[in-house]
Each structure stands twice: as structure tokens, then as C-alpha cells.
Amino acid sequence: xxxxxxxxxxxxxxxxxxxxxxxxxxxxxxxxxxxxxxxxxxxxxxxxxxxxxxxxxxxxxxxxxxxxxxxxxxxxxxxxxxxxxxxxxxxxxxxxxxxxxxxxxxxxxxxxxxxxxxxxxxxxxxxxxxxxxxxxxxxxxxxxxxxxxxxxxxxxxxxxxxxxxxxxxxxxxxxxxxxxxxxxxxxxxxxxxxxxxxxxxxxxxxxxxxxxxxxxxxxxxxxxxxxxxxxxxxxxxxxxxxxxxxxxxxxxxxxxxxxxxxxxxxxxxxxxxxxxxxxxxxxxxxxxxxxxxxxxxxxxxxxxxxxxxxxxxxxxxxxxxxxxxxxxxxxxxxxxxxxxxxxxxxxxxxxxxxxxxxxxxxxxxxxxxxxxxxxxxxxxxxxxxxxxxxxxxxxxxxxxxxxxxxxxxxxxxxxxx
Numbered sequence: 001x002x003x004x005x006x007x008x009x010x011x012x013x014x015x016x017x018x019x020x021x022x023x024x025x026x027x028x029x030x031x032x033x034x035x036x037x038x039x040x041x042x043x044x045x046x047x048x049x050x051x052x053x054x055x056x057x058x059x060x061x062x063x064x065x066x067x068x069x070x071x072x073x074x075x076x077x078x079x080x081x082x083x084x085x086x087x088x089x090x091x092x093x094x095x096x097x098x099x100x101x102x103x104x105x106x107x108x109x110x111x112x113x114x115x116x117x118x119x120x121x122x123x124x125x126x127x128x129x130x131x132x133x134x135x136x137x138x139x140x141x142x143x144x145x146x147x148x149x150x151x152x153x154x155x156x157x158x159x160x161x162x163x164x165x166x167x168x169x170x171x172x173x174x175x176x177x178x179x180x181x182x183x184x185x186x187x188x189x190x191x192x193x194x195x196x197x198x199x200x201x202x203x204x205x206x207x208x209x210x211x212x213x214x215x216x217x218x219x220x221x222x223x224x225x226x227x228x229x230x231x232x233x234x235x236x237x238x239x240x241x242x243x244x245x246x247x248x249x250x251x252x253x254x255x256x257x258x259x260x261x262x263x264x265x266x267x268x269x270x271x272x273x274x275x276x277x278x279x280x281x282x283x284x285x286x287x288x289x290x291x292x293x294x295x296x297x298x299x300x301x302x303x304x305x306x307x308x309x310x311x312x313x314x315x316x317x318x319x320x321x322x323x324x325x326x327x328x329x330x331x332x333x334x335x336x337x338x339x340x341x342x343x344x345x346x347x348x349x350x351x352x353x354x355x356x357x358x359x360x361x362x363x364x365x366x367x368x369x370x371x372x373x374x375x376x377x378x379x380x381x382x383x384x385x386x387x388x389x390x391x392x393x394x395x396x397x398x399x400x401x402x403x404x405x406x407x408x409x410x411x412x413x414x415x416x417x
Contacts, residue, residue, distance in 0.1 A: 050360065050406045055084035060111040063122035065309075068105035071098070074411035075106050081407035082110055085400060086393075090287050091376075092275050093121035094393040096408070097308035099315065100416050101386045102322040107309050113272040113394060115287075126258055126271045126305040127392035129377040130370025133304040134227050135314070136250055136259075138176055138353030140234050140242075142331050143249045145172075150237040152176075156229065159236030162201055163229060166212050174216045175230040176352040177339040181212035181219075182226040188280050191224075191373065196264060197296040200232050200242050206297060220340040220350065224301035231300030242300060253326065254317050259306040262295040268305055274374025276396040281373045290374035290396060302372050308390040315381040315388030318354075318366070322386050336366050359406070363413065371397045378405065385416045 060083060067075055078096065086094055093111040097104055109121035144150035150159065152173040157163060159172075166181075174180035185191055197203040207225040214221065231242040238245040243261055251259050260268050274290035276282045281291055295303035316322055320329040327335075336356050338349025348357040354366045367380035376398035381388045389409050391400065 050403050050410070052081065052084065052403050052407045055080045055087070057083070057087050059083045060086060061120050063109040063120045064107070065109075065123040066104050066107040071100075071105050071412060071415050074415045075108075077411040078106070078408040079108070079110075081404050082391075085404040086111055088401065088404075089395065089398045090277055091393045091395045091398050092287065093125070093127075093272060094391060095121055095123055095125055095127065095308040097123065097312040097390050098412050099312040099388040100412070102313075102316045102319075102324075104309055104312060105412075107312075115273075115275070121272065121394070122270075123309055124258065124270050124307060126260070126268055126307055127377065127394055128262065128272075128274060128302075128370075128372055128375025128396075129304055129306045129311065129392055130302045130372035130375050131224075132306075132311065132368050132370035132377045132379050133300070133302050135353050135368050135379065136246060136304065137227055137231055137234070137300040138335060139250045139314075139318075139327070140238075140246050141172060141176060141230065141352075142327055142335060144234065144237045146328060146331055150233070156233055159233035160201075160204075160229060161236070163204060163208055163232065168212065168216050170216050170229075172230060172233055173339075173352065175223075175226045175233070177350055178220055178222050178226060179217050179339060180223070180226050180229075181214045181216050181221070182223045182229060183207060183210055183213050184221060184223045184225070191293075192280065192291060193294050193297045194292060195297065196294050200228065200235055200300070203228055203297045204232060224298055227301035228298055234300075250314075254314055256306070256310040256314060259304060259310045259314075261299050262303050262305055264292070264294040264296070271305060272394040274394050274396070276373055278397045281396055287395065293373055302370065306377075306392065308392045311377065311379045311390035311392065312388045315379050315390060316386075319381055319383045319386055319388065321383070361413075369400075371399075373397075376400065380409070382409075382413060385413050387412060387416050 092115040093113045095109045098106040107123040109123055109125055111121050113119050113121045113125050145152055153171050156170045170180045235242050275287050276290045277285055277287045282288045317326040320332055335352045336354050337351050338356055339351055341349040356366050358364050363382055365380050365382050370377035373396045375396055377392040379390045
């Protein structure tokens with residue numbers, strides 16, 4: 001009777017389970033296939049984005065100081081990428097430095113600091129680093145913040161009383177993240193300042209009476225003048241002039257002995273000559289010596305000379321696991337955390353000075369570029385690999401190609417893994 005009941009009154013449960021199993025297998029197969037295709041597509045995208053042609057031209061002369069044997073293969077690959085990039089971008093002279101775990105493992109100069117007289121670029125050559133200088137300013141701000149001497153959210157007039165009230169609260173946090181509403185340059189010609197300023201306070205005259213371009217913290221607008229105002233706040237909070245405090249709180253403790261402000265009155269030792277090939281600095285697009293500029297109007301935003309080695313050491317000080325407590329880990333997170341998200345990429349955006357992103361290999365990096373008349377630079381750190389990389393060149397707005405930059409850094413990231 002049991003047999004008859006099973007035959008006569010089927011429950012259908014077994015068939016439903018079989019159907020669900022088939023759908024489960026199909027779903028697993030589909031998901032696995034989709035994942036495989038995604039991985040293949042992502043790998044292809046990385047290959048295309050980072051693919052570079054090998055350098056086949058006549059190499060520029062080099063001047064090396066440090067070349068770790070452990071990273072010999074990475075150094076050789078990076079040299080080829082730099083030679084190719086310099087040829088492609090018409091860069092007369094460049095210096096590169098890589099630090100791993102706080103130690104410089106490679107430092108080398110390429111080409112000429114003075115192309116007319118064939119004077120070679122070397123690791124000790126000082127270049128204009130442009131907006132990478134903003135990170136120096138942020139480091140000084142962070143020191144005052146940790147000491148409780150500067151409130152990131154206090155009205156800026158608390159520290160710079162000479163700056164007029166604009167009807168809204170402007171803070172150091174707003175200024176450091178380009179969210180204060182302080183205007184940027186109206187055009188490229190405004191960057192060619194020839195007027196000397198005796199103090200940071202005097203240099204505020206260039207924008208102090210201009211209206212805000214938006215309500216603070218409502219938008220993002222890159223502003224060099226915002227950093228000039230931030231340096232005035234640093235003076236007020238520290239009780240020292242900006243340059244003195246920067247030397248004492250940033251350059252001296254981090255052994256940045258070759259980093260100095262740009263002075264119109266005289267050249268620093270080992271200072272490069274400077275070149276441009278873009279308007280308005282070069283009227284015809286040819287590589288020419290840069291025009292005269294007085295940087296006393298914008299030291300905090302881009303008025304410093306430095307070496308690639310000093311920049312790499314500075315970057316290492318912002319890797320929590322190797323910085324020997326220069327800044328607290330919580331402070332570093334505060335600086336890196338994006339306040340303005342850029343594009344669709346998760347975690348990409350502008351923080352306090354620093355920019356943050358994950359590269360195509362999903363490795364997190366914090367970085368900043370510098371581009372001014374007579375100089376181009378980049379500083380990037382990869383905290384998980386304890387790696388800091390810096391490049392500095394004597395051609396303004398050289399626009400280092402992404403694929404070449406990754407061709408330089410990838411071999412070191414692989415070797416440091």
C-alpha cells in the first residue's frame with residue numbers, strides 16, 4: 001500500500017528540489033563565468049592603460065647617487081621609462097628617488113639642469129616642485145593641529161585677523177581641501193607674478209577683497225590663494241613667520257636639508273635652470289628659459305625648491321608604519337580622507353592637501369602633482385608597500401604620462417611586495 005500511495009499521490013517535492021539544484025548549478029556556472037570574464041577584461045584594461053613602448057633613442061646622460069642592488073632590475077626598468085618620457089615630453093632635466101621603508105633605495109639624475117652649458121642633473125639638483133609644496137603647508141598645519149594650537153574648524157580670522165569677513169565661516173579645513181570658496185587664478189597670466197612681497201600678510205592683497213566664488217564647503221575649486229591664506233593662519237597660530245615655522249616643524253625634523261623657498265633675488269646652491277614650452281610662459285611652444293617670476297606671493301601653494309630625495313623622505317614620513325611618530329596615524333587618516341569625491345572610482349578624491357585613489361591594481365596611493373612655470377613634480381606614497389616615489393623636472397607643465405609613471409613605480413612595488 002505504501003508503494004501505491006507513493007505512485008498514486010506524488011508530492012512533487014523531489015522534482016522541485018531537482019529543478020532548484022539545476023538552477024543553482026546554472027547560477028553558479030553563470031556567476032563563475034561572469035567573474036572570469038570580468039577578471040580577464042580588467043587584466044586587459046590594465047595592460048592597455050599601462051602599456052608603454054620601449055625606449056629606442058639616444059639616452060640622456062645620468063648622474064646617480066644611490067642604487068640598491070636588491071632593486072637593480074626595477075631600477076633598470078625605471079631608467080628606460082624615464083628616458084622615454086623625457087624624450088616624449090621634451091624634458092631637459094629630471095631627478096627621481098624611491099624610498100622603501102623610509103630608506104632611499106634609488107636616487108638618480110637624468111639629462112641637464114642647464115642644457116645650454118650641458119650641466120648634468122644630479123640627485124642633489126634643486127627643482128621647482130610647484131603644488132607639491134601644498135603638502136609642506138598641510139604638514140605644518142597638521143603639527144599645529146596635533147599640538148592644539150590650531151582649530152581646523154575655527155573662523156580663519158581667529159588666526160589671520162587681517163582677512164575680511166566674507167559673510168560665511170571660512171576655516172583651515174576648508175582652505176586645505178579647496179572648499180573655502182577662495183578664487184583661483186583667473187587665467188595663466190595671473191600666475192606670472194613679478195611683484196615682491198615682504199610678508200605673507202602683504203601677499204593677501206592679491207585676493208583679500210574679492211568675493212567668494214561659492215559658499216564654503218558647498219563645492220570644490222582648486223585655489224592657490226586659499227593656501228596663501230592658510231599660511232597666514234599658520235603664522236597666527238604658531239607665532240612665527242611662515243617660512244621659519246616650516247623649516248622648524250617640517251624640513252629640519254625630516255632631514256629635508258635641500259628644500260628652500262624660491263628667492264627672486266638670488267639662486268640657491270645646486271638650483272636648476274628652468275624651462276617652459278607652453279603658453280603663456282613660452283610664446284611659440286618651443287622649449288625656452290622660463291620668464292622671471294617672484295614666488296613671494298605664493299610660497300605656501302608652490303614656491304619651493306627641493307630635490308627628489310627630500311620629497312621621497314617627506315612622503316615616507318606620511319606612511320604611518322615608518323614615520324617614527326612624525327604625525328599620528330589618526331592625523332594622517334584625517335589628511336588622506338577624501339572630502340571631495342572625484343569621478344566614479346571608490347575612494348578617489350581630495351582630502352586635506354593630499355589626493356587619494358586606488359590604482360588599476362587596487363593598491364591605495366596618496367599623492368600630489370606639481371606644475372608651475374619651470375617645474376613639474378609628483379610625489380606618491382603606497383602605505384601598504386611602505387613605498388614613496390618622487391620625480392622632479394625643470395620643464396614646466398610637462399604632464400608626466402600615466403603609463404610612464406606606472407612603468408616607473410610598478411617594478412618597485414613588485415619588488416617591495
